[in-house]
Amino acid sequence: MKKRKSSASKRPSTSKRSKPTSEEALQGPPARETVWERSDAERAVEAELRAYTSTSPSLAGGDVDADWQRADSVGEEAPGGTVATPGQDVVDDIGRALGVSRAPDEAFRPSSEILEGRDRKRHEQEE
Numbered sequence: 001m002k003k004r005k006s007s008a009s010k011r012p013s014t015s016k017r018s019k020p021t022s023e024e025a026l027q028g029p030p031a032r033e034t035v036w037e038r039s040d041a042e043r044a045v046e047a048e049l050r051a052y053t054s055t056s057p058s059l060a061g062g063d064v065d066a067d068w069q070r071a072d073s074v075g076e077e078a079p080g081g082t083v084a085t086p087g088q089d090v091v092d093d094i095g096r097a098l099g100v101s102r103a104p105d106e107a108f109r110p111s112s113e114i115l116e117g118r119d120r121k122r123h124e125q126e127e
Contacts, residue, residue, distance in 0.1 A: 100117075
């Protein structure tokens with residue numbers, strides 16, 4: 001009677017002579033944060049921000065949902081515009097959008113005085 005070869009001989013040997021597992025194989029796939037790919041919507045927003053360099057959501061008082069792309073020329077949804085948008089009660093953001101930012105500990109000054117100072121500063125910059 002013939003002896004059959006056992007199926008165990010076909011399996012790879014697990015002796016100490018086999019290659020050690022590489023460090024990369026032990027670490028697994030890279031973390032999601034390191035290979036972060038932007039979605040189509042994120043790429044579109046980034047392209048839009050590059051296209052509108054003279055304006056930003058800060059002109060709309062920080063409201064990214066407002067029509068900030070046209071806030072510089074039209075101003076409907078900008079602070080003081082005809083269309084009030086939610087979130088335009090943040091006085092510091094609105095002041096920055098209008099060019100009249102204030103320090104938190106600054107004494108009260110009427111708006112006319114603040115605007116005169118702002119306009120005077122702009123006039124000096126234009127000259």
